[in-house]
Amino acid sequence: MSTETLVINSLGAQGDGIANGADGPIFVPFSLPGEKVAVARVKNQATIMSITEASADRIEPACRHFGLDGVGGTCGGCSLQHMAKPAYNVFKRATLIAALKSKGIETDVAEVIEAHAGERRRIVFTARKREKGLLIGFNQAGSRHIVELEECPITSSGILERLDDLRALGAAIATGSDHFRMTVTETTTGLDVSIDGVRGGAADRERRNLTETTLKMRGIARVSVNGEIVIEPHQPILDFGGAKVNMPPGAFCQATVPAEQAMAELVLAHVGKAKRVADLFSGIGTFALRLARNAQVLAVESDEKAIKALDHAARNTQGLKPVKIEKRDLFRRPMMVSELKTMDAVVFDPPRAGAEEQCRELAKSKVKTIVAVSCNALTLARDLSILIEGGYKITSVTPIDQFLWSPHVEVVVSLSKG
Template sequence: MSTETVTIDSLGAQGDGIAHGAAGPIYVPFSLPGEKLAIARIKNQGTIISYTETSSERIAPACRHFGPDGVGGSCGGCSLQHMAKPAYNAFKRSLVVSALKSKGIDVPVNEIIEADPGQRRRVVFAARRTEKELLIGFNQAESHHIVAIEECPIASAGILSRLDALKKIGWAATTNAEPFRMTVIETLSGLDIALDGIKTLADKERRAITETVLAMRGIARVSFNSEVVIEQQKPVLDFSGVAVFPPPGAFTQATIAAEEAMAQLTLQHVGKAKRVADLFAGVGTFALRLARTGQVLAVESEEKALKALDFAARNTQGLKPVKVEKRDLFRRPLMTAELKTFDAVVFDPPRAGAEAQCKELARSTVKKIVAVSCNPLSLARDLALLTAGGYRIDSVTPIDQFLWSPHVEVVATLSRS
């Protein structure tokens, strides 16, 4: 380890400040461009010791657990709480602009749709049992150390108010000190809690979880490795008036505000299309909304998610027909011949993107496409395929769903003459 003074030149894609030393870039978490710092350096990683000059964009963080001096250590959940909102928004938007330019795409990028504190309805906690209590919080960056949290300004009040309940459930679920995860989703009927990372859940622990939950209010379901342990009420999500009962461990958008923003952009572009394909449909975030105005084919590889979508569609009045198909779109995308019957296509893939599907779409006659992505780099690759096939990019809109993190959602709309 060496000690040196550096000047931060820029922010990297993960939100770390970058200084350029004689041996190459040095990455310094919790720093900002223009700052002059004394750091302790190990290889290309720097830790702030003191400041000689600070940025005018530096602000006080919102959470006591943030940063190198956070209570219990840096919790690892946020990386940009120290950055003023205008600069923060510009940085997130720049991630999308840079990703597009890396693929030769030079189009206007809209201002980012902002996120506010307290909106996160889906939180993944790290947990571990100690001799006296259950630690619940987040892993420190690049570490297995769990920083037990006392507050979390990004999480919803409905989740934060039940931290003690989560500790009791986690305590009942395990008998050793092995770390595990608790994914918590706030639904209309209560918290939906999914446990994973625990090797086995014996009958004794199942009974303990059940007895613990029965003595509580506000807990809809607890599951382990996608298997229900106890369900007091079915968890309920609302997709613009359509009630959906997600299966254990189902993917949901992290905030309602971001979900609604993505849905609004999607619906505006699709318009009155009569036949729409929703690819990587999940539990129906877009498909069930699209079905208000047109027939929808919803394609998804996860059978339980597809069943939840199908059940919701069949039990909601006023929807156009929704057909579901279980299909791995990475291995077997909808082919050009299959796409010819659709007026519009929406796709929202995992971080890897939809390369195989976009190669088929690029050869199709579909008039309108909406590409939703949580990864600007894979989105840029996919958009390059579509524009090479003759599509025009109409709009690109970043959406800040993961407040104070380097992650950004994007909705891109495309059309063909």
């Protein structure tokens, strides 16, 4: 390990400052362009010891867990709380533009739709049992050390106000000191608490403890352990444009309601008056159920519980056009050109790995409108390049800051052919 002073030239895609070293770039987390910092360095990774000259864009972090003097490093949940909002928005948009350019895509990119504090309705905590009670929080960056949660400005008040209840639930089921996860989602009917990684699952005694503990609380819709429902005082319901979905344990949903609404509005606007729409990687119906207000929808998803929840919601919501469901692994068996020929529009929102094989089939199709939704700018750029090579043209690119104070950005892109 060596100690030296560096000048930060730029920010990398993960939000780390980058300095030019004699043997290549040096990555300095929690630094900003133009800053002069004293660091301790191991190879190309450096840790700030002190800031000699601070950037005009450096601000006081919103959270005490972010790190001493705003340098960061205590809690691994956020990486950009030290950056002023104007520069932060420029960084998020520039990251997307750079990803597109890496695949030769030059196109207009809209300004970032901003995120705000207190909007996160879905949070994944790390927890473990200890003698003085359950430890719950987030892992320190690059470490298994859990930073005990005292505040979290990104998280909704509906979750933060129930931290003591969450500690009690975790303590009721944990049998040892091993780390486990608690995924907490704020639904319209209360908190859905999905506990995973508990050794031995829910044995009879722990199940009784968890049930008795839950029954003493208000505002807990459901508690599940390793995917098994232990107690469900209320069905955990999410509202997708008036369609009520009973969320399966641990199911994926968008992290914030405002971002979900912004994405849905863009998807609906881009699809327009299409009569037949395929929603690929549909999940529990974030877009499919909204699209069905105006179009016949084919919803395709590999997760059986998710697609069944979507189907149940569609069947029990008035005013929807027909929604057909198909359980299908689109990574192994993408929809072929012959299956796409009846579609006026296709929407796809894949996991971070993207939809490379599906896009190869879409590129050969004659579908007029495609709407791509992604949380990974690099795999999105790869997928878009495939579609462009197949004759599609990008008509709109909109970045959405769903993940406040992180380097990640959500993106909605529309494309057309013919």
